[in-house]
Amino acid sequence: METSGFNQKKLAILDDYFPNLKTGFRVSEFNYYLNRYLNCEVFSTRYDMHFDDYAAVYPQFKDRVKSFTEFDWSGGSYALFYSVFLGNASSFYFVYEMTNTPFVFELYPGGGYWINDADVDAKLIKVLQSPLLKKVIVTQKMTYDYIINKGFVSPDKVAYIYGMVTHPEYFQAPAIKKYYKRDKSTFDICFVANKYMALGLDKGYHIFIDMCKKLAPMANDIMFHVVGGFDKTDIDVSEIENRITFYGPQDHNFFPQFYSGMDIVVSPNVPFLLIPGKSYDGFPTGCCIDAALHNVGVFCTDLLNQNEHFEHGKNIFIIPPDAGMIAGSIIEYYQDPEKLYLMSALGQTKFREVFDFNAQMSQRAAVLEQFI
Structure with a gap:
């Protein structure tokens, strides 16, 4: 796979479960980005629990999978944030705002997202109507229809990619x-x-x-x-x-x-x-x-x-x-x-x-x- 460094600022993936090897789709997707983009880093809230196991299997990426203790809270290092699931996009929203950095997230079913719930709808509105949101990736037509029909986001902000990522x-x-x-x-x-x-x-x-x-x-x-x-x-x-x-x-x-x-x-x-x-x-x-x-x-x-x-x-x-x-x-x-x-x-x-x-x-x- 061709790799690219792009600009000096980094693509930062923020997650609450990676690098746990049992979250297979994350491992596959995030490893793809780590391989493709030399300026990509992953920051995990569960770093200490799973890093050694991950590093033993994927030593080529271990230096760019980090604890939040290594995060640059000035925000000056990052060009874009990326997360999967509404729960992460909502939990890390304060980071986007504090660093005034744009973000993309993937809205899978689950992970804090479900329908017909006032609290969940409020989280959707917060992240989908943020001026920092660049795109939301949705993977099911039902999800696309819900956020569009509710008026939470305009179609130009949505990338509909049916399916999911599994192991190469x-x-x-x-x-x-x-x-x-x-x-x-x-x-x-x-x-x-x-x-x-x-x-x-x-x-x-x-x-x-x-x-x-x-x-x-x-x-x-x-x-x-x-x-x-x-x-x-x-x-x-x-x-x-x-x-x-x-x-x-x-x-x-x-x-x-x-x-x-x-x-x-x-x-x-x-x-x-x-x-x-x-x-x-x-x-x-x-x-x-x-x-x-x-x-x-x-x-x-x-x-x-x-x-x-x-x-x-x-x-x-x-x-x-x-x-x-x-x-x-x-x-x-x-x-x-x-x-x-x-x-x-x-x-x-x-x-x-x-x-x-x-x-x-x-x-x-x-x-x-x-x-x-």
């Missing part, structure tokens, strides 16, 4: 896929999500477990896998305890080998539960994107009709948040694995096209390069 390694030669009945004797179904609320209701974990209990008696060789902050104490799994494996939270290095043995990922997430009537996920979720890039069949909900690029039954399977109906659909593919593998292969091709790392990042870089 996932677009390279993946681990060799293991096929049911050819390379392995089990049919493997996984659930991958972070835990944000009891029972994982927002991510549909309870639906997944109910689905597992319905599928287990139908076929003895179907196995279930859970990655994320869930374990056997969240919901009783005693009746399938010899068929389900819990892996806990994992960083991105875990997944290529893991997904090589998976046939289906199930993501029955439901909007407006984590924050009642207000919160929603992007479509598809990050776990679905990562699984699809590894040739895993994606079975996911789309209750807000956010799908813009995929065809049900061809390269993705849209499910209702109903365990019995999901189980019924999966058993059809279990009985016809070649049909499943055709859909997952077409899905891998389509997901690679839509979420191509360089395409996603070059669009973001083009926004920043207008102002640095």
Whole structure:
């Protein structure tokens, strides 16, 4: 990748979670900027907690990932600030104002942003109507429509870049896929999500477990896998305890080998539960994107009709948040694995096209390069 120094003033990324290696999309995106712009630095409020682990993996960037104790509070060093999520843009807003420095931020769903909430709307108004705002990047049509229809920002201030940033390694030669009945004797179904609320209701974990209990008696060789902050104490799994494996939270290095043995990922997430009537996920979720890039069949909900690029039954399977109906659909593919593998292969091709790392990042870089 070509690097550039631009002017002597710096692009400063301000964040509350980086350089934690488990925040994979941040690592991928911020590393891209660190590599592309020699005048880029990242300032983190969690620097001390994660720096050593990050520096061991990415020593080439360690000198430009810094604690806020090294921040130039005069503001004279910085040409532009950048953050992801409303929570960060709002929390660091005092820095933008104090240093009188322009900023760009990326408004993903979550991270302090949800709809129909007076306090959140006030934060949106503060940052979106700031004279220091250069651009806001939005990744979902629903987000774009909300901030435009509410009159929070004019369209010329919005860069709509559908999708998200995932790991560039996932677009390279993946681990060799293991096929049911050819390379392995089990049919493997996984659930991958972070835990944000009891029972994982927002991510549909309870639906997944109910689905597992319905599928287990139908076929003895179907196995279930859970990655994320869930374990056997969240919901009783005693009746399938010899068929389900819990892996806990994992960083991105875990997944290529893991997904090589998976046939289906199930993501029955439901909007407006984590924050009642207000919160929603992007479509598809990050776990679905990562699984699809590894040739895993994606079975996911789309209750807000956010799908813009995929065809049900061809390269993705849209499910209702109903365990019995999901189980019924999966058993059809279990009985016809070649049909499943055709859909997952077409899905891998389509997901690679839509979420191509360089395409996603070059669009973001083009926004920043207008102002640095």
